[in-house]
Amino acid sequence: AQSVAQPEDQVNVAEGNPLTVKCTYSVSGNPYLFWYVQYPNRGLQFLLKYITGDNLVKGSYGFEAEFNKSQTSFHLKKPSALVSDSALYFCAVRDMNNNAGNMLTFGGGTRLMVKP
Amino acid sequence: KAGVTQTPRYLIKTRGQQVTLSCSPISGHRSVSWYQQTPGQGLQFLFEYFSETQRNKGNFPGRFSGRQFSNSRSEMNVSTLELGDSALYLCASSLAGAGGYNEQFFGPGTRLTVL
Numbered sequence: 001a002q003s004v005a006q007p008e009d010q011v012n013v014a015e016g017n018p019l020t021v022k023c024t025y026s027v028s029g030n031p032y033l034f035w036y037v038q039y040p041n042r043g044l045q046f047l048l049k050y051i052t053g054d055n056l057v058k059g060s061y062g063f064e065a066e067f068n069k070s071q072t073s074f075h076l077k078k079p080s081a082l083v084s085d086s087a088l089y090f091c092a093v094r095d096m097n098n099n100a101g102n103m104l105t106f107g108g109g110t111r112l113m114v115k116p
Numbered sequence: 117k118a119g120v121t122q123t124p125r126y127l128i129k130t131r132g133q134q135v136t137l138s139c140s141p142i143s144g145h146r147s148v149s150w151y152q153q154t155p156g157q158g159l160q161f162l163f164e165y166f167s168e169t170q171r172n173k174g175n176f177p178g179r180f181s182g183r184q185f186s187n188s189r190s191e192m193n194v195s196t197l198e199l200g201d202s203a204l205y206l207c208a209s210s211l212a213g214a215g216g217y218n219e220q221f222f223g224p225g226t227r228l229t230v231l
Contacts (some may be wrong), residue, residue: 043222
């Protein structure tokens with residue numbers, strides 16, 4: 001079975017400060033990891049993914065994420081937060097060794113609030 | 117390139133009725149997945165279709181079903197609606213292949229309210 005944990009329901013950060021949204025995962029094999037963002041009344045938008053290779057992955061809108069296999073984590077980061085980054089963020093995992101097609105398991109989501 | 121479209125965007129039904137939701141994937145995408153999003157359960161996988169065949173199914177009762185057409189468009193059906201079926205239903209499409217490394221692109225969702 002695969003699972004994802006996002007330990008913080010909400011993260012508050014001041015505009016211009018760095019932000020981190022935490023994610024840990026559990027899979028039996030090797031993971032494919034994804035971050036998505038959801039704005040009010042909208043579907044999910046893809047930010048970035050880790051498949052293999054460099055542990056630091058760069059994505060859309062200045063976001064990046066660091067894959068740490070020993071800590072089974074995939075934290076989302078941004079050096080300087082914008083008010084417009086305020087949204088709901090989801091981490092998702094797929095076990096590459098599990099014949100589960102494109103099925104993703106999502107974390108519970110973290111609401112990011114960036115204050116001016 | 118047009119994104120994933122879902123119709124209708126909003127739907128109100130009463131208990132016991134059935135409902136059909138529609139999803140048109142991004143052109144060229146052959147995999148379509150459905151997810152249910154609720155405040156209590158979060159995002160849960162319903163099923164995935166690829167080349168008109170159900171490839172995976174989540175842990176939902178048989179009242180939830182789906183299908184995919186030859187043009188990759190997909191529909192999901194919920195029969196005998198219950199209050200707990202009220203949710204945002206999201207459709208996502210991705211490129212072909214069972215590797216699972218392709219990102220999924222989500223539609224805006226259909227907000228279903230069951231009264």
